[in-house]
């Protein structure tokens with residue numbers, strides 16, 4: 001099966017997951033699980049796969065797994081092909097209304113309050129997000145946006161997943177929460193960011209200054225400490241590079257560390273590991289509970305499935321779960337985009353606003369939009 005055909009056959013309600021290795025299209029559903037206990041979802045999948053004879057279960061975890069249900073489906077038909085590429089962009093109409101939630105100036109204030117709270121509460125990091133609501137006169141063309149994310153090679157993991165109540169989550173994230181292949185586990189946590197630039201000299205400087213930035217290395221270190229602490233009990237060996245690498249998407253530079261390990265117990269599935277690792281300080285903070293509380297105090301919206309996880313698992317327990325960032329929730333004629341950034345005591349509120357504006361570009365480019373944020 002040609003990977004491009006899978007992309008062309010995607011319609012809202014399907015599950016699409018495109019990576020450097022493979023393209024997955026899941027259509028229909030023979031089993032569907034919705035649960036606020038992510039471990040229970042993981043436990044339900046093997047029996048459902050065995051009963052249906054299907055190859056994969058696919059789905060999404062929300063940011064707040066206790067408040068919003070994770071959603072895992074065994075598709076009626078799952079088709080898998082090699083990596084997908086497309087030659088042409090598809091048109092996406094312009095929105096009739098754009099609203100920032102909160103107003104940019106309020107996000108700057110929230111970041112300043114977050115910095116003060118980190119110090120007052122003895123916390124190391126919190127990730128604060130903001131949203132953009134776009135309204136259209138017709139149904140949002142999810143197929144076209146997905147096509148354009150693939151065309152742009154916008155992130156390593158391009159996805160579209162159906163959510164409860166007929167909504168879709170669409171995006172392209174660079175960040176792998178975890179993959180499991182046999183007893184090998186890979187995580188690719190990202191934290192520390194700078195915007196790309198159309199000017200090659202500025203672009204290189206932006207990357208180089210991120211690679212040298214003390215504040216960004218601290219932000220990254222908090223993430224690696226927490227991830228390794230959670231992962232270590234599951235592994236007989238773990239390889240953690242001492243320094244992060246500078247990586248990029250078409251719109252962002254990041255610091256990222258590729259962590260690899262061997263599972264001590266092969267019965268631990270990919271979705272179980274995803275449930276254990278989520279939420280990492282790439283999207284929540286440290287300590288986790290204090291950060292989740294602070295996010296609830298400072299963000300004027302529910303994150304839904306932004307800053308959760310999206311991916312698949314097979315009957316052997318292998319799978320791949322990406323962090324659901326650089327994404328939007330689509331509902332009929334409206335679309336909500338999200339972007340967040342890690343705040344540490346040394347963060348500058350205005351720079352954090354600019355960072356979220358840069359992160360919105362993944363989706364905005366795919367929609368052909370040049371908005372003044």
Ligand SMILES: C=C(O[C@H]1C=CC=C(C(=O)O)[C@@H]1O)C(=O)O
Pocket residue numbers: 127129175190191192193254281282283325326338339340341342343359
């Ligand atoms: C939370 C987001 O990005 C995370 C991933 C990479 C770099 C990040 C940062 O530098 O703040 C964030 O931790 C987002 O894109 O909404």
